[in-house]
Amino acid sequence: MSLMLVFAAVLAIGAVAFFVGRQRALVQDDGKVKPHSRAHYHGWWAFLLATMPALLLLIVWGVGSNVYLQEHIKSQLPMQTADSPIASEKLAASLTTSLANGLRRLDPQTAANPPASFAELQPQLAARGVALAPDTQDYMIPIAVDANRMQDRLSLIGAILILAVSIGGATLGVSHVQVRARARNNVEKLVLWGLLGASTIAILTTIGIILSLLFQTINFFERVPLTNFFFGTVWDPRFAAAGSGGSEGQFGLIPLLAGTLYIALVAMLVAVPVGLMSAVYMAEYASPRVRAVVKPALELLAGIPTIVYGIFALVTLGPFLRDLSAALAGGTGFIQAQSVFTAGLVMGVMLIPVVSSLSDDIITAVPRAMRDGSLGLGATRSETIKRVILPAALPGIVGAILLTASRAIGETMIVVLAAGVAANLTANPFEAMTTITVKIVNQLTGDLEFNSPQTLVAFALGITLFALTLVMNIFALYIVRKYREQYE
Amino acid sequence: MNIMTETALESAVNDKMNGTPNETIKMRGRKVCVFYGEKQALFDVDLDVRENQVTALIGPSGCGKSTFLRCLNRMNDTIDSARVAGKITLDDEDIYDPKIDVVELRARVGMVFQKPNPFPKSIFENVAYGPRIHGLARKKGDLDEIVETSLKKAGLFNEVKDRLHEPGTGLSGGQQQRLCIARAIAVSPEVILMDEPCSALDPIATARVEELIDELRQNYTIVIVTHSMQQAARVSQRTAMFHMGYLVEEGETDKMFTNPDDRRTQDYITGRFG
Incomplete structure (x- = not known):
């Protein structure tokens, strides 16, 4: 049967x-x-x-x-x-x-x-x-x-x-x-166990992910010293030539981390002001009719697959910025086709709906009594927003920004296409840098033997990224929760 | 509804009425109609507010008294669907005239709300909020002085003088409401609108606020919406009774509470209202 x-x-x-x-x-x-x-x-x-x-x-x-x-x-x-x-x-x-x-x-x-x-x-x-x-x-x-x-x-x-x-x-x-x-109690008890089981699955999966990363990471650190990885400023993993003793590469995390944070910073510089202002407009100024159209349209941006943003950055925006800078400077342009600036700009656009939708919820949650109180004293709308609503919503907005930042750090497809693969350590946003996620993709998809440090480093990078975003998320959730208690 | 014997009402009224009232009309409403979308909430209300007097607006829930109050400083503008018709003047100026700046109007006609709504800022910053946005303080010392005077006028200064920089939300309900009154006073308004200012307070805090209202009458014109008949009798000089969006009758408080013209007023203030 x-x-x-x-x-x-x-x-x-x-x-x-x-x-x-x-x-x-x-x-x-x-x-x-x-x-x-x-x-x-x-x-x-x-x-x-x-x-x-x-x-x-x-x-x-x-x-x-x-x-x-x-x-x-x-x-x-x-x-x-x-x-x-x-x-x-x-x-x-x-x-x-x-x-x-x-x-x-x-x-x-x-x-x-x-x-x-x-x-x-x-x-x-x-x-x-x-x-x-x-x-x-x-x-x-x-x-x-x-x-x-x-x-x-x-x-x-x-x-x-x-x-x-x-x-x-x-x-x-x-x-x-x-x-x-007591059938009702029995059924309720089973329902409770069912729900508990469902949430356990999520937790167990997380633990499974961490463990699978962890064992390969330990494997990696048995071959490469910790200092080489965490404090190295050169990323040069080389190829694992079979049998060659001196194939140890340089696995410096610093240039990748710097690139990751730099691109995330540029993205946040784009996404936070634009997203926040559009959230303020949506929550405070837009008439219900405008809101009903604009809000879904903005959130549509969040539905575009990031690879599409990456393509846009690679074939449209990158060359455009390069040509534009060439025209401005004369001769060769100062913006490379693949650069921190391009990747950050496109990633920022991708993050606008994230910032605006989270902040919109938070701003709308500020009680009406606050607005009335301020308007009743003869404050204008913008004074009310600037002096009462945004300060009241600030902890929540900070939480939203941190959540967005951890998305920026973990973002992969845009940077794979738009940021370049050269692990530079530079302060010039118009040059190519690379990120942790890009290197994970590179190291895992190459024609490399799996059991070599060149591949295993991907897991060390992955767990670093995981730890980084986890800490940011926990911090963000802590702030958001603290904020929620304020109006109870 | 509060049940009150007529003798108790009478004595409460007599306690309050002393001296000749000022009869200058500060605000004048003529044929005021308010619509929320399709629904009409207020029908042709003619009501005057006299200077340096407390005018109480009474009536059952949903009768339009808060709506009328919110017309007096154009707070209804903040509700998208609301539309106001008719004429309301402040010192014989039409406040719905397009030339009138609503921000200026609200600085002259301040408002205290039903639920205490201090901003999530310090006590000092709460009171300093209005003077700051209107630029009332020229020097730094001015602001301190305005805050102190306002808190004193609101009878709150002694209780909070040692913790001016602690959050205003940490005060008790009654203190918060007096903080909101101090905040309204700080911009030196001419009229103060109060929308059930004591409904969220206990009897002791209510008594403090009522005393305060009586003191404030010397310098300000006050319009108060209340559900408490005793409160209307205790604090007001004139009372207006609303019902179903209409002004039923309006007159001196002692007359309204002892010998009203309208049967509905009689029923309402004695608690017989159906």
Whole structure:
């Protein structure tokens, strides 16, 4: 029985349990004793008892039987030695598994008794659209057939077990239905666990990301000293030439960090004033009709993929600025086509809606009483905004700016295209610099051996960036939260 | 609604009425109509505000008394859908005349709101806010003096003189409301509008504010909206009764509370209103 079918069956049993449980509760309510829970809670409780343990078993059984099957296949394979046609046991096992899966496509007759040699079997499989590696060995065929038989048996046992658990749960749930039974509390408790589970997933993922970065980073720092990475001012990872002892490159973080912060700074210089002013306009001046048009239009900017901004910077703005500077200065221009300025400018435009939409919410949250108080004293609108609303909203706006800054630091596609790849350490915004994100992309996408410092440095960079943005986000959230308490 | 015996009302009224009232008319409303979008909230209100007197606006919720109050310094302008028709004058100048600067008007006609709304700044900065934006202080010392005088007039100075630079939001509700009154006084307005200034305060703080209102009458013209009949009787010289957007009747407070012309006023002030 396939998993989907079992799943559907469990849900069907659950549905039946729901209706039976509800009906039972309705029948039991004779109007004399006030029922503890309303009928549908009894139905839901029966449904949950019928489905939840069964589905849990379904998952465990599915995973467990697969693992068991793999082990079974491995145990039957002959030992792989250096001169056997397949290099590793792992590879042999995976070939056998694909073969077993391939056999399932054939008609049951042939699948149970396939030809003994792979040379004969391959055309039949190919006719069914199954492509297998040519070095699949003859001895794997009986093992694959055996594995398929075993899998069928396992899934049948599983299906029977799961359905038994489901029916058992349903019976239990329905038998629980009593006038004073606390079905509502049980359901609420399960809902709570469900919600808790959902939020745990997010946290676990974060932890998983950190760990996956961390182990590779440790690996990296075993080869490259910490001082080289954190205090080095030269970024020159070189290529990992096989066997060459002196291939250690220079992995100085400083130029990348400087580039990252510099470009982020330029972006913020564009995004913060423009975004803030448009937020003030939207929150304080715009009539509802204008607001209804302008706000979504501005937020549309946030929906443009950053790679598109990158293309715009690369093919339009960069060359334009270079030509413009050439025209201004005469001869060669002082703005390079790829530069901090170009990347920052485009990134700033990208961040405008982020700043404006966050600040707009914060400004709108300033109580109307503040505005009235100021206007009632004869202050003009702009005086009110400057002296009352913005100061009141300031902590929130600072939080919004920090959140935006961490986006600027983590931004990748725009800088990959617009900032250049040269790890310069310069104060001139019109020259190319590069960022941490750009280097992560470069080091990971090159034709490099994975297990070399040249690749592993990407993880060290990644975790640095992660730490940087994490600290900024925590700080921003702290400020925003502090601000929220102010009007309570 | 507050139930009050007529004798109690009478004595409260008699306590307040002494001396001959000044009969100069400071503000004059003629055929004032206000619309919020399609809905008309105020119908042809004719009401005068006399100088150096306290005029109380009473009436059930939604009767238009706050709306009328907000017309007097054009605070309704800040509501997008609101539209005002008719004529309102301040010292015989039409305040809705396009030539009138609304900022100047609001400096002359100050406002205190229902809920104390100090700015999230220090006590000093709250009071100094108005003088600063209107440039009333020439020298640095001037500003200190204005703040001190305003706080004294609002009866708050002794309580806060040691913590002028602490946030105004840290004061108690009654102190906050007096701070807002000090803030309004600091720009030397001629008229002060008060929109249920005591509704968020406890009885003791209310008594302080009411005393203050009576003192302020010497120098300012005051219009107060209130839901409390006792308060209207205690602090005002003239009372105007609103109902369903219409001005029902208007007159001297003692007459309004002892012998009103209109049946609805009678019912409302004695708490029989349906």
